[in-house]
Amino acid sequence: MINLTGINKYFFVNTPNEIKALDNINLQVNPGDFITIIGSNGAGKSTLLKAVAGVIPVDSGCIEIDGQDVTNLPEHRRAGDIGRIDQDPMASTAAELTIEENLAIACLRGQRRALARAVTRPRLERFRQALRDTGLGLEDRLRVPVGTLSGGQRQALALVMATMTRPRLLLLDEHTAALDPKAASLVMDITERIVNRHQLTTLMITHNMEQALRFGNRLIMMHRGRIILDIGSDEKNRLTVAELIAKFASCSGTVFDNDRALLA
Numbered sequence: 201m202i203n204l205t206g207i208n209k210y211f212f213v214n215t216p217n218e219i220k221a222l223d224n225i226n227l228q229v230n231p232g233d234f235i236t237i238i239g240s241n242g243a244g245k246s247t248l249l250k251a252v253a254g255v256i257p258v259d260s261g262c263i264e265i266d267g268q269d270v271t272n273l274p275e276h277r278r279a280g281d282i283g284r285i286d287q288d289p290m291a292s293t294a295a296e297l298t299i300e301e302n303l304a305i306a307c308l309r310g311q312r313r314a315l316a317r318a319v320t321r322p323r324l325e326r327f328r329q330a331l332r333d334t335g336l337g338l339e340d341r342l343r344v345p346v347g348t349l350s351g352g353q354r355q356a357l358a359l360v361m362a363t364m365t366r367p368r369l370l371l372l373d374e375h376t377a378a379l380d381p382k383a384a385s386l387v388m389d390i391t392e393r394i395v396n397r398h399q400l401t402t403l404m405i406t407h408n409m410e411q412a413l414r415f416g417n418r419l420i421m422m423h424r425g426r427i428i429l430d431i432g433s434d435e436k437n438r439l440t441v442a443e444l445i446a447k448f449a450s451c452s453g454t455v456f457d458n459d460r461a462l463l464a
């Protein structure tokens with residue numbers, strides 16, 4: 201279980217540009233929850249995921265993962281528990297290394313061991329098995345440099361890498377946003393398959409309202425650093441995109457202003 205209690209995060213403190221990016225966030229994430237996160241521009245969605253991953257420190261509040269207070273742990277000390285993928289397929293994987301070398305690095309996350317000893321025969325079988333889950337035939341291309349793969353293939357590989365060690369929490373920050381619609385849809389299907397198969401507790405930011413309604417068992421909506429809506433499967437499954445936008449207006453008192461969401 202992941203518990204966020206009273207999380208506050210400011211940027212540009214004590215300047216005229218001071219921003220409260222996270223404003224008293226309280227969130228309990230149950231084991232196996234797959235939560236989609238939507239919200240207005242600058243609502244604090246990415247800041248929230250970065251705070252949980254330890255990429256940025258919070259100013260106050262407490263972050264607990266399975267009862268352990270990780271609030272002050274640096275990113276690398278949380279890496280064994282958390283898998284994370286951003287928008288950029290180039291950032292999630294190392295282009296000059298082969299698929300098997302990328303996966304070997306993923307296996308070492310949170311450990312201190314040499315890469316040279318990481319591509320072992322038993323691991324290669326594990327890599328093949330994990331790659332088969334993507335349905336992209338990557339298991340037959342282990343020695344191919346990742347730089348030769350398409351954006352969609354790289355994000356699929358990034359997913360396998362992020363979930364290889366069965367993290368306690370998977371954080372996806374618009375991981376399909378830079379892909380064309382066909383590749384985005386493919387990567388979402390792979391995401392759902394991997395998350396369901398391993399029952400991974402997952403937080404996924406998306407600007408795509410349909411994706412937010414279709415995937416996962418829970419949806420939260422953010423605005424100006426706050427969580428303004430938190431709904432479960434039953435309500436989510438009944439809602440249309442238009443109704444979700446109307447809900448945003450009624451919860452925030454303003455019109456929904458995420459330009460990418462509205463264009464999606």
Ligand SMILES: Nc1ncnc2c1ncn2[C@@H]1O[C@H](COP(=O)(O)OP(=O)(O)OP(=O)(O)O)[C@@H](O)[C@H]1O
Nearest residue numbers: 211212219221239240241242243244245246247248
């Ligand atoms: N490193 C930073 N330094 C200064 N301000 C930041 C930083 N990161 C985020 N912010 C500010 O914090 C607020 C929340 O940003 P964040 O990126 O979390 O929003 P978001 O909900 O992910 O937005 P979007 O949907 O537009 O990507 C914004 O006002 C943003 O400008």
